[in-house]
Amino acid sequence: MSDTGIHSDEIHQIGGETIANPRLAEAYRSSTIRLYTHRLNSVSGFAGFERLREAGREAKRQVIENLDYYLGQFADNVERNGGKVHWADTAEEVCRIVVDIVRRATAKEVVKAKTMVAEEVELNRALEGAGIRPVETDLGEFIIQLAGERPAHIVGPAIHKTRDDVSDLFVKHINAERTNVPEELTAIARRALREMFQKAGVGLSGANFAVAETGTVVTVENEGNIRMCTTIPRVHIALVGIEKLIPRLADLGVFIRLLGRSGTGQKLTTYTSLLTGPRRPGEDGPEEMHVVMVDNGRIKSLADPKMREMLYCIRCGACLNACPVYRKIGGHAYGWVYSGPIGALVTPEFVGIGQARELPFASSLCGACREVCPVKINIPDMLLHLRSEAQQHAPKPTEALLPERPAFRLWAWVMRHPALYRLGAKFARWGQFPLARKGWIRKIPTYPVSNWTKERDFPALAPESFRERWKKL
C-alpha cells in the first residue's frame, strides 16, 4: 500500500483546533444536528422502516457473502449492454485506467460528479499530472476544490463552510461579485459550471449502487449535475467500489428509500439515474461507457470475517451526524477522505492500521452509529476489533502508556474488591468537594485525568451512590 500521507495522530491536534474555533465548531454542530433531526423526523413517521432496514441488510449480506458471483454477473451484463468493464486492484491502477481513457478520448477536461472513490485514489492529482483538468460539478465538491481541501463529510463535503467562506472563495477564484445569499451563490456556481458540461469530452461519476441483475449503474443526487456529467460528454466513466453491488433491480426500491431518509431525511432524493450502457440509436447519452471496478483494500476486508460487514455501507453519512465525536472534532481531523465512525473503520482497513492507529479510538462506543445505520452495521464491535489490532501491530510507545497502565490495573483491582470500591467512592466524594460546582467539575489538576477537563467538564460524583439509595428505599 502506498504512503497516503495520513497521520492519524494529528486527530488530537486538528480536532482540538476545530473545538477551539467557534465558527468551525458551530458549523459542524448545526449541520450535523440539522441532518440528524431531518432523519429522525423522516423515519419516526414511517412504520415500515425497520423492515426496510432488515431487507437492506439481508440484500447486502447476500452480495458480500457471494461477491465473486455477483461481480461476474454485473460485469457480463455491463458488457452485454455495450459498456466496457475495467478491474483495478490499487489506487494507482484506477488513476492509470482513467487517464488512459481520457487520453484516448483526446479530452482536456473532465467534468466530475461527486465520487468518494475518486477522492480515495486521489484522481484529481493524477489527472492534473497528466495535463488534464478535472472540474468538480457537485456544489460542495466545487467549493472544496476551490479551497484545496478534502471533503469534511461523506454526504456534504463542504458542511464546514459558511456562506461567507463560500463567498470569499468565489470572489478569489472565479472573480464573482461578493454575496452571501445562498440562491445567488448557487447561481454563480451554476454559471461557472454550465459551459464546462458542454466543453468536457469526458464525464466521471461514482455509483451509489450497481445492479448485478441488469448491469445498471445507479446514481442519486439533488442537484442534477450527475445526470449532466453522465449524459452530455461523449464518454462516461463510472468508478464503482466492488462493494456497491446489489443483487436485483427489485432491491433498488429498498435502498433508495433507506438512503434518502438516512442521509438527508428525504423520502427520495430529487434525481435517481439508472445508467444501463452507452446510448443506443435514437437515444441521448454518451457514446462510450466505461465502468472501473475498484478493490483498493476492499478484498482484504472481505477476507476478514470480523470486518466484512463494513462492506455493507451505503455511504449515507447518518453515523457521522449521530456521532458525538464527529460533531465535535469535524471531518478533517480523521486525516483522510472518510470520516466519522465509518471512516474510523474504512481508513485503517484501506491504508493499514499502522497509518491510522488512532482512528478506532476516536469513539465513545456509545452505539449511536449502529442505531442509525440503515443496514445495521455493528460499528462499535468492529472498532473494538481494530483497537486490539492496533495494539498488536502498531503498539503505542511504552512511555505513552505509562500513566494509563498502572491506573487501569489499580481500577481493575479496586473493582474486584467491593468494600474497597465503596470506601474509594466515599473518599472521592470528599476529595471532589473543592472542585465540584452544581454537579460538574470544571478542572481536574492531576495528570492524566486533567486531559479530560482540557476540553470539557467532568460530571461530579452524586452525593449518594446507587447502593446507598437502594438500601434506604
Ligand code: SF4
Ligand atoms: S456505516 Fe451505516 S450509517 Fe454510516 S455511512 Fe455507512 S450505511 Fe450510513
